[in-house]
Amino acid sequence: xxxxxxxxxxxxxxxxxxxxxxxxxxxxxxxxxxxxxxxxxxxxxxxxxxxxxxxxxxxxxxxxxxxxxxxxxxxxxxxxxxxxxxxxxxxxxxxxxxxxxxxxxxxxxxxxxxxxxxxxxxxxxx
Numbered sequence: 226x227x228x229x230x231x232x233x234x235x236x237x238x239x240x241x242x243x244x245x246x247x248x249x250x251x252x253x254x255x256x257x258x259x260x261x262x263x264x265x266x267x268x269x270x271x272x273x274x275x276x277x278x279x280x281x282x283x284x285x286x287x288x289x290x291x292x293x294x295x296x297x298x299x300x301x302x303x304x305x306x307x308x309x310x311x312x313x314x315x316x317x318x319x320x321x322x323x324x325x326x327x328x329x330x331x332x333x334x335x336x337x338x339x340x341x342x343x344x345x346x347x348x349x350x351x
Contacts, residue, residue, distance in 0.1 A: 240275050274308055
């Protein structure tokens with residue numbers, strides 16, 4: 226989590242914290258508490274072993290050790306650790322699932338044509 230850290234540290238929601246609402250940021254986040262709502266970041270989202278998110282995540286990278294229920298959109302890679310549980314809907318670039326992870330989701334993966342369509346509007350010059 227080095228790309229978007231502020232002062233060398235990711236934003237963190239601690240184990241005893243419950244947040245209801247939406248978070249929008251450019252920085253990385255680590256969730257060890259509970260989030261009822263959404264998080265949108267161009268960085269990485271980590272859901273710790275005790276972390277719970279019910280809602281929507283839109284990010285570039287995600288690592289899940291805890292529980293997620295809702296809609297997940299990860300532009301690059303999603304890593305699910307052994308203790309993770311994911312339910313809902315996922316749109317991802319790459320998927321890495323460790324043995325023991327629970328993945329109960331409607332999943333679609335971005336294809337290279339999705340990347341091409343994103344870059345379609347960009348003018349190329351020589």
